[in-house]
Structures are given as structure tokens and as C-alpha cells.
Amino acid sequence: MSKIKETSTNFANKQALxxxxxxxxxxxxxxxxxxxxxxxxxxxxxxxxxxxxxLLPNITERMxxxxxxxxxxxxxxxxxxxxxxxxxxxxxxxxxxxxxxxIIKQLERWGENHKKLK
Amino acid sequence: MSKIKETSTNFANKQALxxxxxxxxxxxxxxxxxxxxxxxxxxxxxxxxxxxxxLLPNITERMxxxxxxxxxxxxxxxxxxxxxxxxxxxxxxxxxxxxxxxIIKQLERWGENHKKLK
DNA sequence: CAGCATCCCAGGTGATACTG
DNA sequence: CAGTATCACCTGGGATGCTG
Numbered sequence: 001m002s003k004i005k006e007t008s009t010n011f012a013n014k015q016a017l018x019x020x021x022x023x024x025x026x027x028x029x030x031x032x033x034x035x036x037x038x039x040x041x042x043x044x045x046x047x048x049x050x051x052x053x054x055l056l057p058n059i060t061e062r063m064x065x066x067x068x069x070x071x072x073x074x075x076x077x078x079x080x081x082x083x084x085x086x087x088x089x090x091x092x093x094x095x096x097x098x099x100x101x102x103i104i105k106q107l108e109r110w111g112e113n114h115k116k117l118k
Numbered sequence: 119m120s121k122i123k124e125t126s127t128n129f130a131n132k133q134a135l136x137x138x139x140x141x142x143x144x145x146x147x148x149x150x151x152x153x154x155x156x157x158x159x160x161x162x163x164x165x166x167x168x169x170x171x172x173l174l175p176n177i178t179e180r181m182x183x184x185x186x187x188x189x190x191x192x193x194x195x196x197x198x199x200x201x202x203x204x205x206x207x208x209x210x211x212x213x214x215x216x217x218x219x220x221i222i223k224q225l226e227r228w229g230e231n232h233k234k235l236k
Numbered sequence: 237c238a239g240c241a242t243c244c245c246a247g248g249t250g251a252t253a254c255t256g
Numbered sequence: 257c258a259g260t261a262t263c264a265c266c267t268g269g270g271a272t273g274c275t276g
Contacts, residue, residue, distance in 0.1 A: 022229035023222060027154045029232070030225075033248095036145040060250060065259060075235065083261055086257045087256080096232050103228065104141060106221050107148075111140035114147070114214050117193065151269090154252055167238055178270060204237045205276080240275080245267085254261075 029074050031080045034059060034067045036104060042077060046092035076100065092115065131170065152177055154222060160195060161219045164210035192213050194218065214216045 001060050034056075041047060053064055062076040068091060071077040076097040085094055093101070148154055152174075159173050171182055186209060189195040194215040200206040211219070230232060 021200045022226040022233070023154045025233060026225045026229035027149075027151060029229075031145075031149050031151060031154070033145060033149060036141045037150070040141045053258095054211065061259075062251090063249070066249090075232075081258095085256095087259085089258060090195075096235055098227055099231070101223060103224050106224070107144040108140040110214075110217055110221065111144035113217070114193075115140070115143060117214055118199065146263090171238095179239070180271090181269065199238095203276095207238060221255090240260080240273105240276090242272085243270105245268105245270085248266090250263105252262085255259085255263100256257100 028074065030100065032067055032070070034063060035071060035076075036107065038064070038067055038071065039076065039097060039100055040104050040108070042091060042093045042097070043104065046080075046090045049089050049091070052091065071097075127145045130141045142161055146182050148218070150188070152181060153194075154187060154225065156182070156185055157194065157215060157218055158191065158226070160209060160215070161222065164198075167209070170209065176194065189215075192195050 030039070037056060037059075038052065041052055047055070048065070049068075052068075053059070053061060057062065066079065068079070072079045075094050077091050078091045078094050080092070084092070148157070155177075156170065156172060159170055165173070167182070167186075170186075171177070171179060174182065186197070187193065190197045193212055195209050196212050198208045198210070200208070
């Protein structure tokens with residue numbers, strides 16, 4: 001290819017890395033600013049959009065919706081829409097999402113640990 | 119505060135979340151695109167800058183240097199400069215960085231797992 | 237070798253307003 | 257309630273070139 005440039009942003013490159021390298025792949029999926037936090041909220045069970053929003057006062061609706069979609073696309077969360085009035089949408093972890101929970105919990109403990117050491 | 123705006127980008131807000139919430143804190147530190155991959159390279163021992171670069175063909179020098187600095191600041195890696203010619207700099211995980219390794223390994227396994235399921 | 241400075245673009249994120 | 261659309265901004269990240 002000899003250059004890979006022309007506004008390609010090397011994105012294909014990153015994708016390639018993510019394909020090869022499990023950590024990069026994982027980072028790509030759960031690496032966002034919010035993915036981990038959202039998942040940790042969902043560990044204890046399904047939640048509605050509004051509940052998530054309340055749990056995460058710092059996130060904007062937009063970001064919540066966006067990241068929820070991304071997680072849904074990546075099969076980390078399942079989104080269930082109830083055809084009711086008022087509308088109700090519930091989010092819950094998929095099996096593969098649940099497999100993340102021990103990792104998330106370890107990360108929490110690590111985080112607290114690390115914070116102390118600072 | 120009543121608004122928090124004026125070009126503040128809400129960054130302080132994110133910081134606040136990171137302070138309170140261990141997952142957010144962890145995400146803040148290891149959440150970057152490269153942190154995890156870099157750490158996973160260092161699990162097996164210290165490496166020089168050039169070695170890291172060779173191990174991570176997709177990363178630019180700039181990003182490698184930047185993230186290495188960030189990791190150093192966060193006490194995840196230790197940076198050792200040898201006053202020699204030619205210059206030599208070695209990077210290795212700190213104790214707290216090593217505590218990350220089981221998590222990283224789990225994440226790797228999760229990543230491979232997840233990739234298959236797609 | 238290791239890494240910084242500069243330039244610059246693209247994508248991420250926020251604010252606000254609107255809809256089913 | 258649970259979003260989506262749009263605009264504008266800002267930072268992340270790439271490319272390139274230079275230094276100790």
C-alpha cells in the first residue's frame with residue numbers, strides 16, 4: 001500500500017489491529033468513556049433508559065443513547081422495547097455482557113486500590 | 119452551579135465522576151485506545167521505546183509517547199532513562215500496573231470469546 | 237535512539253430543539 | 257418517556273520534521 005493516507009485516517013488500520021489483537025478488540029468495545037460505567041450499572045439487572053440516566057447524572061442523554069446503541073450493536077446489552085404508552089425501553093446485559101461483570105468488578109477494586117495509592 | 123458551561127466542556131464534571139466512581143476512574147486511566155495494549159506488552163517484562171513501537175506496528179510514535187507519559191503519570195508504568203549514547207529508555211509496569219495484568223488477561227480471553235460469537 | 241513541536245483534519249461530545 | 261436531528265466546538269490523533 002505504501003502510504004495508507006489520503007484522508008483514510010488510518011481507521012482501517014486500527015480496525016485491523018482490533019481484529020488481530022484481543023486486547024485492542026476489547027479496548028475498542030469497552031474502551032469508550034462510558035461503556036464500563038453503563039455495564040456496571042446493568043450488572044444488577046435490567047434498567048430503563050431513564051433509570052440509567054438517573055444513575056449516571058454526568059452523562060448526557062445523547063451520549064447515553066449513543067453508547068447504549070454501540071453496546072447493543074456489539075451484543076453487550078439487549079434492548080427491549082415495549083409497545084406501550086408511555087414508551088418503555090429496558091436494557092440488560094447479554095450473556096457475553098455478563099461475562100464482563102467479573103472483570104468490571106475487578107476493575108472497580110483495582111480502581112479503588114489505585115486511587116488510594118496516589 | 120446552575121450551568122457549568124462557558125467552554126468548560128464539562129471536563130470537571132467527568133473528573134468528578136471519575137473521583138467518585140471506581141469504574142469511571144479505571145476507565146479514565148486504562149480507557150484510552152492504547153493503554154491496554156501497551157500494558158499487555160509490558161506484562162512480560164520491561165521494554166524499550168523502540169521495542170514497543172515494533173510490537174505495536176499500528177501505533178504512531180506520537181501516540182506511543184503520549185500514552186506512555188500518561189501511564190507514567192498515573193503510576194502504571196515506570197520510565198527509566200539511561201544517560202547513555204545512544205539514549206536508552208526502558209518501560210516497565212509498576213506494582214499497581216502488574217495488578218492490572220490478570221484483568222488484562224481476562225479481557226483478552228473475553229475478547230477472543232466475543233469475537234467468535236459475532 | 238527517543239521524543240518533542242507543529243500543523244491540521246476528523247470524529248467525539250455538548251447544547252438545544254423537536255418527535256412518536 | 258425515550259429518544260433523534262442539527263449545529264458547533266474541541267480534543268484526539270495522524271503526518272512530518274527537528275533535537276539532544
